[in-house]
Amino acid sequence: MPLTFPPLPYADDALAPHISAKTLQFHHGKHHKAYVDKTNAAIAGTPLADKDLPAIIAAAHASNDTVLFNNAAQAWNHDFLWHSMTPGGGGAPTGKLADAIILDFGGQAAFDEAFTKAATGHFGSGWTWLVADGGKLAITTTHDADTPLVHGQTPLLTLDVWEHAYYLDYQNKRPDYVAAFLKSLVNWDFAADNFN
Known part of the structure; x- marks a missing residue:
């Protein structure tokens, strides 16, 4: 199955005023989505088509497939980024x-x-x-x-x-x-x- 484009874990205006809805609409809705789409196009019909993103990233890195690596890693990095932020976040951990x-x-x-x-x-x-x-x-x-x-x-x-x-x-x-x-x-x- 193709990789799915993950939704943001919050509304696109939830990080305002620090990050605007317009930024998230472009960054998530355009940039992140393009990485997922390009990864899916690259793995279609290959043994990687049923793998998860970390496995695809590892395989692309091992085989020096720069195009696949760049798109798959960016898809993973961006999903990780959205979860690294939260409305009302900041401060310090416990x-x-x-x-x-x-x-x-x-x-x-x-x-x-x-x-x-x-x-x-x-x-x-x-x-x-x-x-x-x-x-x-x-x-x-x-x-x-x-x-x-x-x-x-x-x-x-x-x-x-x-x-x-x-x-x-x-x-x-x-x-x-x-x-x-x-x-x-x-x-x-x-x-x-x-x-x-």
Whole structure:
């Protein structure tokens, strides 16, 4: 069966004023949908046609199929992104994830500073991630469609730093977009579920 285009986990105006309905209509409804459609076209009639996205991504990465990898990974990354945000999010996690952030970053303020530096300093298109890697938390960035799934890391949350993710709302002010994500949007419950 073809991959399905997943709906947003909230209404398209639910993240306003930090991310507008217009941005989500384009970002989810056009960009994300195009990645799913192109992945389905690429796997039609192949042994990958009945696989899930992580399996398709792994196979495309292993075979150096750049076109399939880029579309499949972007489809997965975007679905993960929508769940990394929530209306009324932001702040700090609790429980085991909070303890791990204290242990591995020195506290929430230090994490926020490191995540901001990575997200604002990433040159060009890509993603900023909080991952579990070798028993520790780490912040990493990936270029274009690359994803921690093919690097032995467990993604906990992500922020899309491609310009299409924020340009309608923030123009060239990526730092303001990153600050809004950390202060008002990040879904720490989702990250904690991934961590657990």
